[in-house]
Amino acid sequence: xxxxxxxxxxxxxxxxxxxxxxxxxxxxxxxxxxxxxxxxxxxxxxxxxxxxxxxxxxxxxxxxxxxxxxxxxxxxxxxxxxxxxxxxxxxxxxxxxxxxxxxxxxxxxxxxxxxxxxxxxxxxxxxxxxxxxxxxxxxxxxxxxxxxxxxxxxxxxxxxxxxxxxxxxxxxxxxxxxxxxxxxxxxxxxxxxxxxxxxxxxxxxxxxxxxxxxxxxxxxxxxxxxxxxxxxxxxxxxxxxxxxxxxxxxxxxxxxxxxxxxxxxxxxxxxxxxxxxxxxxxxxxxxxxxxxxx
Numbered sequence: 001x002x003x004x005x006x007x008x009x010x011x012x013x014x015x016x017x018x019x020x021x022x023x024x025x026x027x028x029x030x031x032x033x034x035x036x037x038x039x040x041x042x043x044x045x046x047x048x049x050x051x052x053x054x055x056x057x058x059x060x061x062x063x064x065x066x067x068x069x070x071x072x073x074x075x076x077x078x079x080x081x082x083x084x085x086x087x088x089x090x091x092x093x094x095x096x097x098x099x100x101x102x103x104x105x106x107x108x109x110x111x112x113x114x115x116x117x118x119x120x121x122x123x124x125x126x127x128x129x130x131x132x133x134x135x136x137x138x139x140x141x142x143x144x145x146x147x148x149x150x151x152x153x154x155x156x157x158x159x160x161x162x163x164x165x166x167x168x169x170x171x172x173x174x175x176x177x178x179x180x181x182x183x184x185x186x187x188x189x190x191x192x193x194x195x196x197x198x199x200x201x202x203x204x205x206x207x208x209x210x211x212x213x214x215x216x217x218x219x220x221x222x223x224x225x226x227x228x229x230x231x232x233x234x235x236x237x238x239x240x241x242x243x244x245x246x247x248x249x250x251x252x253x254x255x256x257x258x259x260x261x262x263x264x265x266x267x268x269x270x271x272x273x274x275x276x277x278x279x280x281x282x283x284x285x286x287x288x289x290x291x292x293x294x
Contacts, residue, residue: 006031007152008062008090010055010078012039014235015096015123016068018130019156020047026155033058059085064152068096071242072103079107083114091116094149098122098174100246101167108141108166117145120166121153122173124180126220126234133157138176140169174247178261181240181281183217185264188285191225196292201226221282233280240281241268 007023009016012034020030020043032043033052044051052058058065059082067078075097082090093111095104095118108118118141125135137153137160139146146153146162153160163169187208194204205222208214224230244265251258271277271287 005063005152006061007064007066008032008052008058010034010058010065010067011069011074011097012036012043013068013070014127014233014239015130016066017042018127019066019068019096020050021131022133022156023152028155031058031062055081056085059088059090062090064092064094064149065090066094066096066152070097070239072099075099075103075107079110082116083110092145092149092152093118094152095120096123098170098177098243098246100249101170104140104167104170117141117148118166119145119149119153120169121149121156121160122170123157124173124176128234130157135159137161138163138169138173140164140166142166170246171250174243174250177240177243178247178258180217181244181264182260183215184221184281185267185284187215187217187222188225188282188288191222192285192288192292195289201228221280224280224282225285228286230276230279230283233278235281236278237268237271237281237283238277241265241272244268 006029009020009030009032012020012032016032020032023030024047030047031050031052032040033055034040040051052061055078065082067075069075069078075095082093093116104120111118120140121137123130123135123137129135135157137157139153139160139162163172191201191204195201205218205226208218244261247261248258248265267284267287271284274287274290276283276286
């Protein structure tokens with residue numbers, strides 16, 4: 001799939017916008033659609049002629065559709081609209097959305113029935129890392145579909161791991177994000193305790209980074225917690241709350257208890273109730289600190 005091919009992006013939030021920037025840098029003419037007209041307008045302002053007003057219009061103009069919507073319901077809506085679209089140029093879907101494995105199998109089957117190849121490729125990493133080509137991608141699907149998608153996947157990132165059949169990549173990403181989210185929560189709790197004992201946040205982070213307890217979460221989220229500023233977000237509280245919900249559902253399906261993730265879900269719900277929904281997920285420290293003030 002050479003740079004002359006035209007990718008479309010369904011969903012122009014943090015991840016979708018980062019994908020648009022990444023693919024444009026690789027030489028592609030990128031088209032996009034979002035249910036929020038303001039997001040589509042931002043893409044149009046950056047790349048005149050690139051915004052489309054529906055999935056059907058994207059399907060008529062793009063060879064490959066990358067889906068970067070928020071949740072399972074939106075993913076089903078996009079694939080349904082794509083399968084029904086006429087005329088349709090799109091012959092390949094790359095699903096970036098992290099969804100339940102069963103949803104990915106369902107959507108992949110609907111696309112296959114319409115003659116559209118379907119590959120799942122959720123990405124771990126911030127929107128900035130995705131735009132820079134530094135996201136870590138988990139890939140799932142049939143060998144033939146993955147081979148067909150490889151040039152576009154390669155344009156997004158060189159850091160890819162093929163996991164297995166449809167659904168397995170999402171399972172791998174959610175299991176990985178579980179650890180990442182709990183690392184972030186542990187950092188927030190440790191910093192909140194240190195602060196309650198009179199240790200300055202910046203001093204605490206400096207000590208932590210030079211200890212056996214250091215982590216990538218401390219390196220990337222610690223500075224935001226120190227200055228207590230969470231905008232613009234790299235990944236929002238709402239995004240991680242959605243993922244934690246998916247983790248717990250997978251645990252329910254498999255019979256695996258996830259007690260720490262249950263606590264994490266409750267704390268993220270409190271963060272959203274506080275009004276922190278669209279802040280960076282590092283803002284969970286605000287909820288922990290508020291527990292001390294009660």
